[in-house]
Amino acid sequence: MKSVADLIANKEALIKRNKRGKITAAAVAAAGASVIAAAQAEAGSAEGFEDITSSVVSFERLGNGQIEFELENGQRFIASEGQYIIDGNEIMVSSELVTVVSGPGLNTTVVAVAVAGAALLVGLLILAANDDDSSSTSTTTTTSSTTPTVTVSITSASSGAIAGGGSNTAFAVTDVAALTDIDSVDGGTGTDSLSITAALTNGDSLDFGSLGTTLENLENVEVTVNSAGGVAIDMNSEDTTLVIDANTGTGTITVTDLGAKHGSTDTAALTAKGLAAGQTLDVSVTGAPVVKFELGLENAGDAGTATVDLDSGVDPTQVTITTSGSADNDIALTANAMTDLTIKGSADLEITNTLGGTNLAAVTDINAATATGDLELSIDATVQTVDLGTGNDTLNVTETMTANHAYDGGDGTDVLALAAGINAALGDVDKVETISTAGASTIDFDVFDSAVSTVDVNAAATVNLNDLHVDNLLVTAVNSAVLDFDGTAGAGVNNVRITQEGAGVTIDGAASIGAATVTQTNAGTNTITVLGGITELDIDGNRTAVVTGAGAAALTDVDASGAAALTMTANDPTAIASFVGSGGVDDVDLGFTGTASIHAGAGDDQVDTAGASGTATVIGGTGVDDITFGGNKQVLDFDGLGDMTSIASSTFGAYANFDAMIAAAETLGGFNSGTDKVDLKDLTANDSVSVLSTDYDHTDAASFDNFVTDVMSRFNDTGNDIVIAHDDGDDGTAGNADDNYYVLVDVSQGGSGTTSLGIIQLDESIADTDII
Structure with a gap:
């Protein structure tokens, strides 16, 4: 450590350092620009002294009339008596090291300690009131552009009254024993603290109380x-x-x-x-x-x-x-x-x-409006008002709400969670995005504002969702949950989205909701029970779906294209207008009285419209489909020849008999020649239909070989793309009910001849005029 004599050669150097001192902008504003300008002009003319390029950042009272000062660059120097002044709790470095400023609004005092034009120490430097040179209490001041913080150490050797001053004081106590001989600790003005280091x-x-230590003017005590x-x-x-x-x-x-x-x-x-x-x-x-x-x-x-x-x-x-x-x-x-x-x-x-x-x-009242963290609180009916903040909050409601309850979720994504058996049918709830239930509940949407987008049903119970005013509300439902939509829906509200998390869900749209989209997430087979009200049903999730329930009969629009498979044979719709099958195997019974559009989709589907009385266009889609017609006019249509199962001509020729061929063919039952149609000509190059008049013997292998030869001749020799033929059925007698009729189509469409063909087997006769 260097002494003052080492760092400052003589008094003249001290004076020059004073003249090079600089003043802060705050001091300029307080003291007046003219006073500051004069001091800086004088400082600018001082030359020829050793520069010390850091300001004073801290000091420590050493006793024996000496103060140790520390500079920003780590250098230290000691000032002896005559070079600093102790005035009460304040220490001021003498005029050789400071600039003293007077002016309007500023008392004559130490404004800055400046050394060689470096950064400034601003404000009063404060010591503890105990200024006995032998005191073991030490003080360190850390400075900044704001009020400095002085650290006062209290050890087992300290005693009496310890006081801070006008700055922020941090009293550091080594352990509880160090307070034994301390009568009081007084922080004075500023923001002051006392901390006990040892745990x-x-x-x-x-x-x-037992220590006899009183605390005054301390903002906090840390233990x-x-x-x-x-x-x-x-x-x-x-x-x-x-x-x-x-x-x-x-x-x-x-x-x-x-x-x-x-x-x-x-x-x-x-x-x-x-x-x-x-x-x-x-x-x-x-x-x-x-x-x-x-x-x-x-x-x-x-x-x-x-x-x-x-x-x-x-x-x-x-x-x-x-x-x-x-x-x-x-x-x-x-x-x-x-x-x-x-x-x-x-x-x-x-x-x-x-x-x-x-x-x-x-x-009775919870106010968390300014909280920004995520909150989870549980309340009963005693709590009347709740205001949540900007976090993603959860409010658990354990007793039924009344008209006196008002809850506000604030910003964020918030959940109102109802315990089992608890209703939210009265009161006022704003800014809640999700309502969850743990059991049977009644939720009246007149209680909620439009922020609600999701309802989570977490129990196998009936949840009444009344007066829905959120279109496309998302409801997640565990296994065996019953969703009952009652009351009067708001204007423009007709749709609900349901995530089916279990094997079964029941939907009752009553007179409130007419359309539902169900996304199934449970592995395996998932059953949707429709009780009423729902006329439009979409199924997603790529799962195996079963649709049943008394309300299923009223379905008019079913889209199962997002399902892996679909069964809908119980309480089958009686007035279907539009049906789209799954991507897999469908087994559906469909009725209709008007005009229907039926697309079975991919997979080996079974579509039965025998009970229908209206008209329909039926597209079997890809796969080997089994379609039964009813109604008064139906058309079997194709999106493309690829909808028909493609059988290589070599495979066709290798079949042993008619039964082997039928096993690979599409089937069409209930066909009514002259009324029903098969729409193919828009897909083939040659629209001329060749009709083979031979009554082939269904049970005779040689007759089947002749059938193959005749069909391939039409494809290869005459260039036909569509051929109609028939056999006499299992009884060997033509013209009976067990006769089989065939529509064979060149699906390769490679010009004259065929490399692959598609086959439709019918149980009723078909004429060339039935092919359109």
């Missing part, structure tokens, strides 16, 4: 706890905020005689950091005027639930919880007299016990 461990206690066996802290009604760093310990922390915080008579304050899962913080507030409690939580109960009990002394009626930290805060709270709860802060918070229930029986 309290198992069975330790901190009792300001570190590292305990598995519990510690006790007696605040002796001192007016400060207690900050406890629990260090994720497990033992109970007991705080007694916590008084009002500094500057207040009715508000006590405590901040808990790092409370562990299962740990308890038991707080006793003293003083009848105290009715408010400010609880700070930082990383409290992240791995589980910590317990905070505020009821061991004067019970607060108004509690404010402010969260911080990077982890969740999960607590069980006891505050039976609390009527008003305010939640602030940026970290997530879950209060695990029910507000309005045991240990929180008096709560």
Whole structure:
């Protein structure tokens, strides 16, 4: 360490350094530009001295009339008597090292310590009031462009009254024993704190009353706890905020005689950091005027639930919880007299016990409008009003809502979660995006604003969804959930989206909802039971679907193109207008009285329209389809020749008999020649239909060989693309009911001749004029 003599050669150098001093913009504004300009002009003319290129950043009183100053570059120098002045709690470096400014609005005082034009130390430099040269209390001032913070160390050798001053003072106490001989700690003005460095461990206690140490003008006292066996802290009604760093310990922390915080008579304050899962913080507030409690939580109960009990002394009626930290805060709270709860802060918070229930029986109002973390709160009917913040919040409602309840989810994506058997049919709920139910519930959408987009049904129970005013509402439903849409839907509301998470879901649209899109997520076969109201049904999810229920008969539009397979043979629709099958095997019975469009889709489908009385166009799609016609006029159509199963001409020639061929063919039953049609000519090059008049013997292999030869001759020799033929059926007699009729089509369309063909087998006769 260099002395003043080493760093500053003579008094003349000191004066030159003074003249090179610079003043901050704040000092210019306070002192007046003319005074500053004159000082800087004089400083600019000083030359020929050793530069020291850093400002004073801290100092320490050494005793024996000396002060050690530290520069920004790490250099230090010591000023002796005559080079600094102690005036009460203030230390001022002498005029050889400072610029003293006078002017309007500024008292004559130290404005800046400046060395060789470097950065400035602004403001008064403060020492503790105990200015006995032999004192063991040391002070360090850290400076900035704002009010400096002075650190005052209190050790076991310290005694008497310790005081701060006009700056921010941080009193650092080595351990509890260091306070034994301390009568008082007074922060003075500014923002002041006292922290005890050594942690309290198992069975330790901190009792300001027993120590005889009074605290004055301290904004907070911070205590570190590292305990598995519990510690006790007696605040002796001192007016400060207690900050406890629990260090994720497990033992109970007991705080007694916590008084009002500094500057207040009715508000006590405590901040808990790092409370562990299962740990308890038991707080006793003293003083009848105290009715408010400010609880700070930082990383409290992240791995589980910590317990905070505020009821061991004067019970607060108004509690404010402010969260911080990077982890969740999960607590069980006891505050039976609390009527008003305010939640602030940026970290997530879950209060695990029910507000309005045991240990929180008096709560009527919750205001978390400024909270930005995610909140999870549970309430009963005692709580009348809730305002949530900007996080993604969950409000668990454990008792049925009444007209007196008003909940606001705020910004974020929020959930109103109803317990089993709890209704939301009265009250006022705004800005909640999801409603969830744990059992049977009635949800009246007149209670909610338009923010609701999702309802989660989490139990095999009936949920009544009344007066729906959200079109395309998404409802997720577990196995065996019953969705009952009652009341009167809003204008333009007719559709609902359902995510079927289990093997079965029941939908009753009543007179409220007419269309549903069901997305199935459960592996395996999933059943949709339609009870009524629904006329339009879309099925997605690429699962095997079954549609049943009395209401299925009223379906007019079914689109199962998003399903893997579909069965709809019980309570089959009687007035279908549009049907689109799945991507796999469909087995459907369809009725219609008007004009219907039926597209079976891919897969080997079975489509039965025998009970229909209207007209329809039926497209079997790809796969080997079995279609039965009914009605008074139906047309079998194709999207392309690829819809027909392609049979290589060599395979066709290798079949042993008619039965082997039929097994690979499409089948069409109930065909009514002269009324029904097969639409093919728009897909073939040669529209001329060749009709083979031979009655082929169904049971004779040689007759089948002749049949193959005749058909291939029409394709290869005469260039036909469509051939009609028939056999005499199993009884060997032509013209009977068991006769088979065939439409054979050149699906290769490669010019004269064919390499592959498609076959349709009919159980009724067909004429060339039936091919259009």
